[in-house]
Every structure is written in structure tokens, then in C-alpha cells.
Amino acid sequence: xxxxxxxxxxxxxxxxxxxxxxxxxxxxxxxxxxxxxxxxxxxxxxxxxxxxxxxxxxxxxxxxxxxxxxxxxxxxxxxxxxxxxxxxxxxxxxxxxxxxxxxxxxxxxxxxxxxxx
Amino acid sequence: xxxxxxxxxxxxxxxxxxxxxxxxxxxxxxxxxxxxxxxxxxxxxxxxxxxxxxxxxxxxxxxxxxxxxxxxxxxxxxxxxxxxxxxxxxxxxxxxxxxxxxxxxxxxxxxxxxxxxxxxxxxxxxxxxxxxxxxxxxxxxxxxxxxxxxxxxxx
Numbered sequence: 001x002x003x004x005x006x007x008x009x010x011x012x013x014x015x016x017x018x019x020x021x022x023x024x025x026x027x028x029x030x031x032x033x034x035x036x037x038x039x040x041x042x043x044x045x046x047x048x049x050x051x052x053x054x055x056x057x058x059x060x061x062x063x064x065x066x067x068x069x070x071x072x073x074x075x076x077x078x079x080x081x082x083x084x085x086x087x088x089x090x091x092x093x094x095x096x097x098x099x100x101x102x103x104x105x106x107x108x109x110x111x112x113x114x115x116x117x
Numbered sequence: 118x119x120x121x122x123x124x125x126x127x128x129x130x131x132x133x134x135x136x137x138x139x140x141x142x143x144x145x146x147x148x149x150x151x152x153x154x155x156x157x158x159x160x161x162x163x164x165x166x167x168x169x170x171x172x173x174x175x176x177x178x179x180x181x182x183x184x185x186x187x188x189x190x191x192x193x194x195x196x197x198x199x200x201x202x203x204x205x206x207x208x209x210x211x212x213x214x215x216x217x218x219x220x221x222x223x224x225x226x227x228x229x230x231x232x233x234x235x236x237x238x239x240x241x242x243x244x245x246x247x248x249x250x251x252x253x254x255x256x257x258x259x260x261x262x263x264x265x266x267x268x269x270x271x272x
Contacts, residue, residue: 001162008163011227012190016171019189019231028235032242033179035212041173074191074228081228110191112159 004098006052007061008110011072013046014065057099057108064107073107082107122237122271126196130155132260133201136220144207145169145186148199148222157224160192164224167192180213182206183245187223189234196237197224200263202255219251221267237271244270 001009019025020036029036053061064071073082080087083105093100093111100109133151138144145168152158167188171177178184184207199222206216221241225234244267245251254263 001166005160005162008160008191009166012163012167012188012192013170015189015227016167019235020174022231025231025235028239032185032239034177034185035175037175039174042170045170045173070227072191072227074226081226112194 001052003054003057004110006049006054007057007072007099007108010046010049010053010061011070013042013049015070017042017046018069060101060106060108064105068105068107071108072110073102073105075109075111080104080107080109122196122198127198127200127264127267127271128155129260129264131157131197131199132263133199134260136201136203136207139203139205139207141172141207141209142169144201144203144220145172148186148201148220151201152193152197152199152222152224155197157194157197158192159194164188164190164192176210176212178209178211178217179242180211180215181248181251182215182217183219183221183251184209184211184217185221185223185238185242185245187225187234187238189225189227189229189231191227193224193226195226196229198222198241198267199224200254200260200267219245219254221245240270241267 061071073080078087080102085104098111102109136144138147149161149165153161158164167190177186201220203218206218209217223238257263
């Protein structure tokens, strides 16, 4: 995985872990006949994913994760999907990069393919 | 009703009439490739890995020949449903040991609230609950028939 993919994967795993610790979600899976086993493999995958994240982003990730429970926000229509603030043009990452920090909320912004973000 | 589904979430571009592969991991790749080709996904390695991690916790097939894999991910642009059929069947590790012939993959963007994602998942599960409905989907000549059967539950 690339450094960007590692950050996204860590975020997705945290979302999944949160979901699987929620009683309503577990009840939904049970109703659907989708049993959930022990979370240990997922927690191990989370640890591995965290180790792969560049320390520069890991610091911001951990801080935003503690604060919001979701450290990365997608950018759609130049709006941070975490705090819903319109981002200034200067917030865009350098050419060839896909991550930046939201100056408003501190979440890591995922710009994706810039022309489609 | 929490989850809302845009008409574009069920699209013929997200339909695989007969899967090429029979191994679950290869089928996941086929499903994600389809979502990428339709423009629904923008970072497929992260999504592939997430689906594999979810599956490692327990099969997403409740048995009876269908599977309901699902993911909320930053890689997903907007909520989409990928529908795939397999004439030969896929070993999805279901508790009843039956091969899976119908797969409905729910993809939600990470900003989709958990409750909305689960609501949609539950309604997709309802749409697949009855053998008669599943049989209609398996015998459908085209995607529109399948889509209308799913929309009945999702509307």
C-alpha cells in the first residue's frame, strides 16, 4: 500500500471496529444471520496498519481520532466532510499529493483524485 | 427509515451477470473492479483490504445461497450496490455449507452515518430473505428486473 492508502485503510479499520462494538450494529448483523467472531484479527490488522502510516500523518491521525472518533474526512466539492467548512484554495495539497490538514477542524483531508474531489 | 438510496446506486454498470471466478478472494476483486470501472470507488486497494478484513471476522453469507458483503470506506464516493450472480456458485464459507449464487455488495462512503448504512443493509437483507425473491433475481433476464425487486424493499 502507498502512504495514502495506509492512512485510508487505518481510518476504515477504525470505522469498522467502532461499528462492531456498537450493540445496535451487532443486533443488526445477528438479525441478518451474519455472525461476528472475535475482534482480535481486526485489532491486529489495525495495529499493523497504524505502523505503516507515516509518523508525520500518524501524529495528526491520533490527535483527530481522539477528538472526533474519525480522523480522516473526504473532500467533496471543496468541502470538508468532517466539519462541513468550505476549504480555501490554499488548503489543497501539493501537486501529486492527496492528503492535507483541514485548517478548521484538524482532520486529515482526503482529496482523492483532485479533479474529481 | 434512515438510509436513502439515490437511483444511481443501483445501476447496470454495477451488475455482473455471471462471475468469472469461484474463489471468494478473486470474487471480491471482481466486485471491486466493477465498482472502480463504474467510478464509484477511488482508492481500491484500501477497499479490497477492508472487505477482506471484514470477511475474516465471519462470513457475510447467512446461507441459503446468497451473500451480503458490505463496507463503509473513504474509498467510496457515494452509496452504491454491486449485484453479481454466479451460475457455478462460490464457496463463501456459509454456515449451511451452500454455495453462493447471488451476491449483493453494499458500499457506503465513510461519512454515511452508521445507522443509515445498517438500515440499508437490513433492507437489502429483507429483499433477499425469501427464496421466491432470490429465484426471481437468479432467473432475471436483465438487471432492471433485479433492480426493481431490490427497489421495492429500499423505496
